[in-house]
Amino acid sequence: MKFEINSIHENKVWTLVDLPGGIKHIGCKWVYKKKVDVDGNIHTYKLRLVAKGYTQRQGVDFDETFLPVPMLKSIQILIAISTYHDYEIWQMDVKIAFRNENLQEVYMTQHEGFESKEASKLVEKVSNRRQPLIQQQKPSTLLLLKQRRKLSESRNNGVIRPSLVACRATPQKWTILEATSELTKPHQIILNGQSFKDEFSMEYEQKLKDIREILKSEELENQIESLMLVDAIQRLDVNYHFQEEIEAVLRRHYMEATTSFDGYTLHDLSLFFRLLREHGFSISADIFNKFKGKDGVFEGKLKQDIRGLMELYEAAQLVTEGEDILDEAAKFSGQIVSGRLKHPYHRSIARFTAKKYIRDFQGINGWRKTLKELAKMNISVAKTGNQQELAKISEWWKNLGLAQELKQARNQPLKWYTWSMASLSDPSMSEQRLELTKSITFIYIIDDIFDLYGTPEELTVFTRAVHMWDYAIVQMLPKPMKMCYKALLDTTNDIGYKIYKKHGYNPIDSLKSAWGSLCDAFLVEAKWFASGHLPTSHEYLENGKVSSGVHVVLVHLFFLLGVNRKTGGAVQVDDISELISSVAAILRLWDDFGSAKDEQQDGNDGSYIECYMKENPGSTIETVRECVIDMISSDWKHLDKECFRLNKNSSSSSFTKASLNIARMVPLMYSYDDNHQLPILEEFINSTLFDDTFLVHRP
Template sequence: MEVVRRFSNYKPSLWTHTYLNSLTSIYGENIYKERAEKLKGNIKIMLKEANGTLNQLELIDNIQRLGVCYHFEDETDEILKGIFVNFNSTKNKRSENISLYAASLQFRLLRQHGYLVLPQDAFKDFIDDGTFKTKPSDDTTKGILNLYEASFLAIQGENILDVAQDFAIKYLNENLELTTADDPTLGEHIRHALELPFHWRMPRVEVRWYIPIYQSTLHMNPVLLEFAKLDFNIVQALYIEEIKDLSRWNTSTKLTEKMSFARDRIVECYFWMLGLTFELQFGYTREIITKLGFFVNVIDDAYDTYATLDEVRLFTQAIERWDVKEIEQLPSYMRVCFLVVFNLINELVFNALKEQDIDIGPPLRKALLDYCKSGEVEAKWYHSGYKPALDEYLECSLITVSTPFLIICAYFITASPITKQAIQSLDQYPSIVRWSNMVVRLADDLATSYDEIKRGDVPKLIQCYMHEKGASEEEARAHVNHLISESWKKINNNLYVESPFSKTYIPIAMNLARVSQCVYQTCDGNGYPTPESKEQVASLLVHPIPI
């Protein structure tokens, strides 16, 4: 009997192997690295000699927005620690001198770096009967823009920051045209922030946007600007070599050839990894997680549409048994896919045993099996015509979005040392993993739900909410956006609580949410890339910034 299969009809990759291997960059040469090192030394002196809290905050903010903060972690940490100590010693005193702009910038930077400043202390001079006010001396629009940005560092229960956000959104929308006429750079900042706040944006994409904006500001620092441009281009030269290697790997595995029904998205997978870890030292993390991300893309397409239910069960069973002999039971198109993930996971296990004498095989295989089992559940829903309840859908789809598996793998690659406490925590999908992945799930569903249903997938969150609550599509989308905001508050809390995870891993997990909101902001940039989304990728991988 002939098997009837469903097809997603994905378009071919926008990036050919030939094109990727033609990419070059001059910025890998020593002359540029030597110049960057000299500028880096000058900036360290600037940080050391910066006087006044506001000057220090503005310098750190620009260093962060320009994407070079990873070069100056010790210097910025020392400055912010001093500012926090001073803040705590004076927080009970009212100040007529601090502006809303300075108070908001201080609050945001301290919170971003793990200092739990309370909003009622930070903004006491600007709150009157539960509402916000501005002082006549304030640069009003700039201050309110920074208040808006600061409000997204809220944790649960901080209603005053919800009030601040509503106040700021209303003011900025009402005064956007006036601001634009008065100061084009500030107006561009406002439009950009209202689209998506800084705290939610993918760092490397934000850097590419901010560098030309910073260049046109009145008080631009030429040394800082040149260093940011050079650093961006030097790191981009490394990215080019990494994506070439990944393209060769993709071609050599013949995974795309064997599973021709699936998405061929090696560049898009790499783009996700740049969002998690853009820094030079994380090259191996980007390599392995990109390969694993490519695997989950193709197996997701098999589970969602192409595979029969029996084939889904067979693959899940093979993952559970974790024996290479299991490929004999799999359909031919799934065999290479199994071997790819089998070899990648075993490579990670080998490296951990060799370098840290710890067996990470069980937690890695559990995370992968959880993903496959949840995918099998969704396949059963589709084949039986079952419509899950809202909570039931969320609990399952939080795993099938695949990023919990990937972000758990990222821990084992980046952590040194790997701790038993962290392994035990990851087994239960701790807060930083759960809520970052919740944002991925929600952003994904906002962008892709109808396309996925058309190609034969189960109902998504929007449809489940409409069905269960009797809501309109507009109401369902508003609810999903509310869930994203609430999830971010829970993510933020991980900056301030004791955790078995390092200061390296927590930002990586947070970045997962940021990448999803970038990829799914205007389209399904993973399944159906557009010319605009391709240009966004090219701005990070292909086009250097003119020096």
């Protein structure tokens, strides 16, 4: 009790004064409490001086509150932020607390047992800058957030596992249930007024430095081990940190390579071929002829070399049109190892397969140990950044208001962001991911407008408006289209301006042209299905490549990444038309391959298979699907050829990698199961955005 009184006096909480006329004072009382331990034994006697706020009366002073009582939502937000940023929550005892703001003057009777004998009729005037927390009992604890300092402090074998608890993915909505802007704010540790770089970041930077030094040095046991290091870096999806070093290693190998490749095993030569071709080095598939017998087929003894066959199968995935030897290699090795390699590296999203590779990664010493630790930390870093971006996209989508205006359209920001997250894995490309997601959003929304909201005549007006790109036309559009049209112009113009600020030119004309072409293709499809007319399979596919929206995505991506500027004008947007066509064909055919429709689409959609079977009445669904699989394989070959051509200019490598990642994402986005769900996509999102234990909930 004396401690409490001394603290009040030291902080000059009140002064004794005469009660002014017309002012009512409030009473106070001592509150006593016993604190017990886990066994029920009393270990502390506590007391507090509290004001009798309950004497207030309705209609007089009942609404005057002297204590900001925390709402339950505030506590929930606090816990959500701490979980998201992987903070620890610390509890501190509070001996005394004050409000640091102005209130009206408060007068209180002198506290029992400590009345002034000389001035017993005076009351206590509470200081305007030292008002205690009255009306209710003072809180005895204060929750503090502290950033987790060490990777090893986490519970799951040293892996930090932050969760964005304010989000949930459902296969019906792929939407974000709740997100707070607080989650997007950066944080730092502050102690005694000083900011410190946390230990995790310093350890992370050190491991990056260690791997970079190993790549530059010649300490590796042999040439092949340096290739194995590069391969591991790529499979663990940390290669964007070491692009220059990897390029130097591969160039050295390319310059030192001989035509005979004496001493190279099947594994070594396959690895050499795959890595160099991926990075744009000109290397012929004929180097594999050394493993053929006199009969012109791969030697039978190779079937015992499982490790070599697995790498040969991986290398064969980089086949281009006319490379029969790689087709033969894929068939020969696939008979033995295709079951073990269901997801070849070249056709997979590295970030999706990285966790499995970490689990299977052998080696506890040297660069393997360092690289494995770095990969685990990198997953945490990337996940945190992606969660913050997802919160920003959620806020942008909410503020846009289209979900409320177009209630039948898809509301799937989580799914839209996943495209960008998968295509651009480099954490430094946050701005590009956000802007690309906005463009992808409008592809889906405009698609739904053409499917669900307009007659052919109204859609024709909308298409013309997009070509004109004029705000004055908004009033001519049907109501459901007005908000979408204005938002499209606002967003695209803003993207163009941001590209101008970053790269020195505004590609708005190319962006407008891409949107106009997309609406043209949507309009063609709308007229086909409104008339009940099915086009030929060729007509359908050529138009479907455009209506897939791939060209809109890749044109935006081309300029967001500054390819034109980085290559010194050597690569123009027209140079990527063949690449766009290949990715678009892969997406369109995969989309049509399954019979299931997207969960929220109530409009009419045709398919390539439907058009083909109408042209060929005697064909069966099985034979048509086999035909589609062959077409997808052929388009992959053409895509690889275009990527290898563009990769000869290393400044375009980020664009070709992103383009490949979009093609790699297609099976995840369109592999529906019998329940019309997307289990592989759910697994990918859970793996990359949420904790492994966080499952996608089905309602």
